[in-house]
Amino acid sequence: MKIFVIAARIWIALALLVNAYVHFLLATPFDAIVGSLVSQGDLFRIQGVVNILAAVLILAVHRWWIGLVAAAIAAGGLVLLVASVYVPLDLSTIGFPVIYEPVWYPDKVVAVIAQGLALIGGLLVAVVARPRTAQK
Numbered sequence: 001m002k003i004f005v006i007a008a009r010i011w012i013a014l015a016l017l018v019n020a021y022v023h024f025l026l027a028t029p030f031d032a033i034v035g036s037l038v039s040q041g042d043l044f045r046i047q048g049v050v051n052i053l054a055a056v057l058i059l060a061v062h063r064w065w066i067g068l069v070a071a072a073i074a075a076g077g078l079v080l081l082v083a084s085v086y087v088p089l090d091l092s093t094i095g096f097p098v099i100y101e102p103v104w105y106p107d108k109v110v111a112v113i114a115q116g117l118a119l120i121g122g123l124l125v126a127v128v129a130r131p132r133t134a135q136k
Helices: 002-032 040-060 064-086 106-129
Strands: none
Touching: 002 040, 002 064, 002 106, 040 064, 040 106, 064 106
8 A cells, every 4th residue: 555655645746746837837827817916827826836835745744634735725726727617706805806717728627637636646645544543
């Protein structure tokens, strides 16, 4: 099982790094969509940084709950991305831009796949690497 957990951690880190790359790549064009606090490009950059930090954590911290952290980060990004295709997300009351882009394009598909792989991998690491309690 140990080799599986190591392979899954690498797969999660790679998926998170791919997602970060896509977000950094798309950040500049989305700077034009602004809220009172940040632009959508800024949100993309924040997502990229969070993904990089999660990738480092999943490789450096060998605890089962880090899988849950990576899964939560991937799930949050995945939900927002998919929802933004079908429903306008009006976050202007908290200073964020309205997020709505009802189109699928290659970079968005890559991000969805990467986040999905990180989500599945994170959950698998959390389940497989969790210490078992002793039975009486």
